[in-house]
Amino acid sequence: MGIFKRGLSRTRQSISGRISQILGNTEIDEDTWDDLEATLIQADLGLETTDTVVDFVKETVTREGITRTNQMNEVLKSSLTALIDPPPPLNITGRDLSIILVVGVNGSGKTTSIAKLAHRFKEQGRNVILAAGDTFRAAAIEQLQRWGERAGVPVIANQQGSDPGAVVYDAIQAAQSRGHDLLIIDTAGRLHNNYNLMRELEKIKGVISKAVPDAPHEVLLVLDGTTGQNALKQGQKFAESSNVTGLVITKLDGTSRGGMIFSVFTEIGAPVQFIGLGEGIDDLVPFDVNQFVNSLFDES
């Protein structure tokens, strides 16, 4: 709760600073709408979502006879909250071994998020193991291994340049024979418009479901919180190729944005499960819609 607020303070400053400025306490006029639109666009909500929100607020304001800007606050809040569903619990219980596959474009924060997830689930009493499926980027394997040491979680790895499918297969075998109940698989960053690499991802997924028929049980797409409208395309393409079941939005400690969360959810329907708020192993928090939207408007 505390960390959530701390991390989002930038977002809060930006949106709420502007919002209270805009909302202040004046008569609602044409400028109010222009300013509201500008604020939402600058928070990376995208044109379409921005229009939806502004229209909604406008309608409600007219319907309810609201005339002063300071009364708009709640309307705006509820219109944003309505855009995004709370995430269902992760589908990682009720079987011997659950598997989470983590995907995303280059540099979005997959490996760090995996370390944070591993730490989190271990604290919750899970017996976690990691697979170093990024066999492409230099020292990606070592990076995950370091994190594994920090989190106290074993990492199954192979040589750089080796077939990622093989590591994944080995990791599943190891997880099963050593009695782990949660396997989290790292993958190489790939741009969603790269045909061959997206095919490779499908292959990795095939390896997983061949070994464990209903797996992967969760496919988490990691999105960089500073990304703009391209996040939507990433969402679409990854959803198409690997049935994304949930989202992790990273780097929200620094960005004064975060609005892409709304548009991505609207676009692909996969719930935001976690948001990343820093580089420490604890800096990952479950996404809570109300908290998120509230923290956008909180004063202090």
Add this chain to the structure above:
Amino acid sequence: MFESLSQRLQNTFDRLGSGRVVTEQDVKDAMRDVRMALLEADVALPIVKDFVSRVRERAIGAEVHKTLRPHEQVLKIIHEEMRETLGEAGRLNFSGSTKPHVIMMVGLQGSGKTTSAAKLAMYLRKEGREPFLIAADTYRPAAVDQLVTLAKQVNMPYYEEGISASPPDIVKRGLAAAKEANASVAIVDTAGRLQIDEQLMRELEEIKKRTDPAEILLVADAMTGQEAVNIATGFNERIGITGLILTKIDGDARGGAALSMRAVTGVPIKFMGTGEKISLDTFEQFHPERIADRILGMGDVMTLIEKAESLYEEEEALRLQKKMMENNFTLQDFLDQLRKIRSMGPISKVMGMLPGMSKMQMQGMLDNEEVESRISKVEAILNSMTITERERPKILNASRKKRIARGSGVEVRDVNDVIKQYRQMQKLMDQLRKGRFPKIPGLTDGMDSFEGF
């Protein structure tokens, strides 16, 4: 419904019935189109406002050139303004006499600093300089290993001392080592950081103070959204950047961040990263033309999905028929068609809707998955072309094809295949036009009666 900027402007001007002089009303409506297009491309709002007002000023009262239509005249102004704002590719500055010259790589986490550092070293060596790499990211796990691996991979001298010392100290000793090695340029890879991280920004100041760098390059992800302005301003005000490197250009982001960052800092964009591989092929001088094209032009590609229903709309069908008959069916049209088809649902379903296809499907002649994946590939290739290339496929020379192959993660051979298919289609249309009805070499093998095209 979304359209490309050029389409939007055309509609606007058609609606206004504009004449030979661009009027104030024309401009007012047109600027709304421009604003929308730029925001969709992730150009930051303040920059959009500025840009629009400059274009407005130039456009009002502008005389429409004889060979142009009014919307084209405005488009031309927009293009020029865009090119001007983006500026020319900046060159590296090596004017000082103390050697080695220091280049600091700075930026957000995951933006591409380490990768670009290694690529830049290769580039400098090709230019006849003696580059040297210094690993000063002591924060991210295995960041030092990453730089060392890359340095070895491309056979570059480097300095590292693990992660126990402070980065400014490491850099100082690294510079001494570079001097020792007779290097002329030392590239310092720093840890990723947010521009608001007080402590880490102070660290960069300290490195700067101790090394008096010739260049401080901000490495930024081309996918960056509205935050671009804060990132660029944050780094620039704190440590004074001298240039920008834009990475992940091989993606399909519109790249509005380039315009935002360039506009708020005034520093030139120097290089673009176009792939994950450490190679000279994936590190290029900044091409303002290409980025301008991207920011302005790709609206139609991005959003044609929205137009799926219109595939069978009469107007569209007529337009295409006419284009086919006049034989100026371009790769752009090819892509448009592909996207429309794809956006209508799973290929098995869509195929059933095309005349002649359902029978083949029933007879098991088509492997839907195979067709689907081939179409994806063709689409990826077409997406990696610039609008100009799609509109004028003739200009596709070897180096362009290479770039396209790289951009879409395929072999040049695959790009050639697409062009070949396109030519066959053109030929086919030509024959149709002349009243002959040949066998149709379709989009894919085994699709000999693909009448949809």
